[in-house]
Amino acid sequence: MSAGVLVQGLFYAFGTVLVLGALGVIGARNPVYSALSLVLCFVTAAAIWLLIEAEFLAVVLVLVYVGAVMVLFLFVVMMLDINLAELRQGFTRFAWLGCVTALAVIFEIAGVVWARGTLGVDAARGPVPTAPNYSNTLELGRVLYTRYAYPLELAAMLLLVAIVAAIALTMRHRVNLKQQDINAQVAVRAADRLRIVKMDPEPRP
Amino acid sequence: MNPAADFGGLVLATPEIALAVGICALLLLDVFLGRRALTATLTLAVLALCAALTVSYAHVTTRRLLFDGLYVADELGYLLKLAGFLVLALGLLYSRAYLEQRRILRGEYYVLALTALLGIFVLISANSLLTVYLGVELLALSVYALVAFDRDSGVAAESAMKYFVLGAIASGALLYGMSLIYGLTGTLDLGEISTRLNSPSPLGVIVGLVFVVVAVGFKLGAVPFHMWLPDVYEGAPTSVTLFIGTVPKLAYFALALRLLAQGLGGTELEWSQMLVPLAVLTLIIGNVVALVQSNLKRMLAYSTIANVGFILLGFIAGTPDGYAAALYYTLVYVLVALGSFGVILLSSRRGFEADLLDDYRGLAQRDPLLALCMLLLMFSTAGVPPLVGFWAKLRIFQVLWESGHLWLVIIAAAMSVVGAYYYLRIIKLMYFDEPPAAAPTAARGGGARLALGLNALAVLALGVAPAPLLNLCARVLQ
Numbered sequence: 092m093s094a095g096v097l098v099q100g101l102f103y104a105f106g107t108v109l110v111l112g113a114l115g116v117i118g119a120r121n122p123v124y125s126a127l128s129l130v131l132c133f134v135t136a137a138a139i140w141l142l143i144e145a146e147f148l149a150v151v152l153v154l155v156y157v158g159a160v161m162v163l164f165l166f167v168v169m170m171l172d173i174n175l176a177e178l179r180q181g182f183t184r185f186a187w188l189g190c191v192t193a194l195a196v197i198f199e200i201a202g203v204v205w206a207r208g209t210l211g212v213d214a215a216r217g218p219v220p221t222a223p224n225y226s227n228t229l230e231l232g233r234v235l236y237t238r239y240a241y242p243l244e245l246a247a248m249l250l251l252v253a254i255v256a257a258i259a260l261t262m263r264h265r266v267n268l269k270q271q272d273i274n275a276q277v278a279v280r281a282a283d284r285l286r287i288v289k290m291d292p293e294p295r296p
Numbered sequence: 297m298n299p300a301a302d303f304g305g306l307v308l309a310t311p312e313i314a315l316a317v318g319i320c321a322l323l324l325l326d327v328f329l330g331r332r333a334l335t336a337t338l339t340l341a342v343l344a345l346c347a348a349l350t351v352s353y354a355h356v357t358t359r360r361l362l363f364d365g366l367y368v369a370d371e372l373g374y375l376l377k378l379a380g381f382l383v384l385a386l387g388l389l390y391s392r393a394y395l396e397q398r399r400i401l402r403g404e405y406y407v408l409a410l411t412a413l414l415g416i417f418v419l420i421s422a423n424s425l426l427t428v429y430l431g432v433e434l435l436a437l438s439v440y441a442l443v444a445f446d447r448d449s450g451v452a453a454e455s456a457m458k459y460f461v462l463g464a465i466a467s468g469a470l471l472y473g474m475s476l477i478y479g480l481t482g483t484l485d486l487g488e489i490s491t492r493l494n495s496p497s498p499l500g501v502i503v504g505l506v507f508v509v510v511a512v513g514f515k516l517g518a519v520p521f522h523m524w525l526p527d528v529y530e531g532a533p534t535s536v537t538l539f540i541g542t543v544p545k546l547a548y549f550a551l552a553l554r555l556l557a558q559g560l561g562g563t564e565l566e567w568s569q570m571l572v573p574l575a576v577l578t579l580i581i582g583n584v585v586a587l588v589q590s591n592l593k594r595m596l597a598y599s600t601i602a603n604v605g606f607i608l609l610g611f612i613a614g615t616p617d618g619y620a621a622a623l624y625y626t627l628v629y630v631l632v633a634l635g636s637f638g639v640i641l642l643s644s645r646r647g648f649e650a651d652l653l654d655d656y657r658g659l660a661q662r663d664p665l666l667a668l669c670m671l672l673l674m675f676s677t678a679g680v681p682p683l684v685g686f687w688a689k690l691r692i693f694q695v696l697w698e699s700g701h702l703w704l705v706i707i708a709a710a711m712s713v714v715g716a717y718y719y720l721r722i723i724k725l726m727y728f729d730e731p732p733a734a735a736p737t738a739a740r741g742g743g744a745r746l747a748l749g750l751n752a753l754a755v756l757a758l759g760v761a762p763a764p765l766l767n768l769c770a771r772v773l774q
Contacts, residue, residue: 202498202500239366241367242366242430245430245431246430249430249434252434252437252438255407255441256408256438258404259402259405259408260447
C-alpha cells in the first residue's frame with residue numbers, strides 16, 4: 092500500500108470525526124459537551140493540517156484555540172447559570188432551516204470544486220513534498236514579516252481597537268464606593284447642597 | 297540621496313502610517329495629560345497634521361501598488377482620504393459640546409473615531425481581498441463601540457447590539473463570498489482576479505458574487521438589507537450618528553468600486569442585474585417611509601437609504617462616467633449629511649436631544665443662523681437648482697440616460713419628487729410655524745457654528761460653480 096493511499100485514508104477518517112464533532116457541537120444537550128465537541132473539532136482539524144504539512148498552524152491551533160480559548164469558554168459555560176430548556180426552545184422548529192442552509196452550502200462547495208477545473212486552477216494536486224530539513228515556521232515568519240507586513244500591522248491595530256473598546260465599554264467607577272473625591276468636595280457649590288424653600292409663615296396657635 | 301527612495305515608495309502610504317502613529321500618541325497623551333477637554337483639541341491637531349503630511353508627501357498622479365500589491369495608491373484614494381480627514385474633523389468639532397453635555401467626552405471616543413478613520417483609509421486603498429476584509433472589520437469594530445459609548449443609555453446599548461449582530465452576519469457573508477471567489481481564482485489580489493475571470497463566469501463565481509453584493513448592500517444600507525440603519529441612527533448618540541452617516545459612506549463607495557467595478561469587473565452584467573432591484577426598492581422604500589417619520593434622526597436615516605439608491609444607480613450605469621457620477625453624489629451627500637446632523641447637534645442642549653421634528657418649530661425665530669443653514673441643506677438634498685444636490689442628481693440622471701436605463705430615470709425622478717415633500721416640511725416647520733412656549737433659546741459656541749455656516753456656504757458655492765468638483769471626479773475615475 093502506497094503512502095498516498097494511507098494519507099487519503101487518514102484524511103477521510105479525520106474528516107468523518109470532524110463532521111461528527113461539529114454535529115456534536117450543535118446537537119449536544121449539555122453546553123459543556125458542546126464545548127468539548129468543539130475541542131474535538133479543533134484537534135481533528137489540526138491533524139488534517141498536519142497531513143498537508145502545515146505543522147506550525149496545527150500546533151498554533153491546538154495551543155491557542157484548545158489551550159486558551161476553549162478553556163476560557165468552558166469556564167464561562169460552567170460559571171453562567173444557563174437555562175437549558177430555554178436554550179433548546181425552537182431547535183426542532185428551526186432545524187429544517189438549518190438543514191436547507193447546510194445543503195445549500197454543500198451544493199456550493201461542490202460547485203466550486205467542480206468549477207475550479209474550468210478556470211484552470213489545479214485542485215487535484217496535493218501539496219508538493221518538501222525537503223527533510225524544511226522549516227515551515229521559518230518560511231511562514233519570512234513571508235509574514237515581509238510580504239504580509241501590512242496586513243499584520245492592521246491585525247495589530249484591530250487588537251488595539253478591541254482593547255480600547257472593551258475598556259471604554261466596561262470599566263466603570265463604582266457609585267457607592269466609600270471613598271473621598273477631593274475634587275468633587277472642593278468643586279461643590281452652595282446650590283448643590285442647600286435648597287431654599289419659600290413658604291408662608293405658620294399661623295400662631 | 298533622497299530618503300524617501302529607501303522605503304520603496306512607502307511615503308505614498310503616509311495617511312495610514314501617520315494616522316496609526318497619531319492614534320498611539322493620542323492614547324498615551326490622553327492617559328498622561330488626564331484633561332478631557334485637551335483631548336478634543338489634540339485630536340483635531342492630529343487630524344490636521346496627518347492631512348498636512350498627506351498633502352505634502354502622498355500626492356499621487358499615477359496608480360501605484362505598494363506592499364506587494366496589497367495596497368493601491370491612486371488619485372481616487374487621495375481624494376477620498378482628504379475628504380475623510382476634513383469631514384471627520386468637522387464632525388468632531390460639531391459634536392464636542394454635545395459630548396460634554398452628556399458627560400461622554402472621554403479620550404477613548406476620539407481614539408475610536410480615529411481607528412475607524414484608519415479602517416476607512418485601509419478600505420479606500422485596498423487592492424486585495426485580505427486588506428478589504430481587515431479594513432471592513434477595523435471600521436466596524438470601532439463603530440460598534442462608538443454606538444454603545446453612552447453606557448447609561450439603554451437605547452444605545454440595544455442599537456449597538458443589533459448593529460453588532462447584523463454586522464457580523466454581513467461580514468460573514470462578505471467572507472463567504474470572498475472565499476468562494478478565492479477558491480475559484482486562486483488569488484486574493486483584485487487586479488489578478490479581474491484578469492483570471494473570463495466570461496461567461498462559472499456558477500461558483502456568481503454565487504460568490506451574490507454574497508459580496510449582499511454584504512455591500514448591507515454596509516451601504518440598501519433595501520432589503522437596511523433594517524439596522526434607522527434603529528442605529530435613532531439609538532446612537534447624535535454625534536455618533538453624524539459619524540456613521542458621513543465618513544464610512546466614502547469607504548463603502550470605495551468598497552463597491554474596488555470589489556465590484558474593478559475586481560469583479562468581468563461579471564458586470566450579473567452584478568448590475570442584481571443591483572437594479574436593490575436600487576429600485578431602496579429608492580421607493582427610503583423615500584416613502586421617510587414621509588411618516590416624526591423623529592428627525594430616523595427621517596434622515598431613511599433619507600440616507602434613499603440617497604444610497606442614487607449611488608447604486610451610478611454603479612448600474614456601469615461606465616466610467618457612471619462611477620464618476622456615483623463618486624460625486626457620495627461626496628455631495630456626505631457634505632450635506634454632515635451639515636444636517638451638525639444642525640441637530642448644535643440645537644440640542646443638556647437634557648434636550650432636539651431629535652423630534654416638533655423641536656424645530658419656529659427655529660427661524662429662535663436661532664436664525666441654524667435655520668438658514670438647515671434651509672440650504674434641506675433644499676440641497678431635495679435637489680433645488682442653485683444648490684449642489686441638484687447637480688448630483690442631474691449627473692446621475694444623465695449617465696443613466698446615456699446608458700439607456702430610461703425607466704430607472706423615471707422612477708428616480710418620481711421618487712425625488714416624493715422626497716422633496718419631507719425635506720420641505722422641515723423648512724415649513726422652521727419658518728412658518730410658531731415656536732412652542734418653552735423652547736430653548738439659541739446657544740453660543742462660536743467655532744462650531746462658524747464651521748457649520750461654512751459647511752452650508754460650501755453647499756451653495758459648489759452648487760453655483762459645480763464644474764471643478766465634477767471634473768475632478770471624472771478625472772480620478774478615468
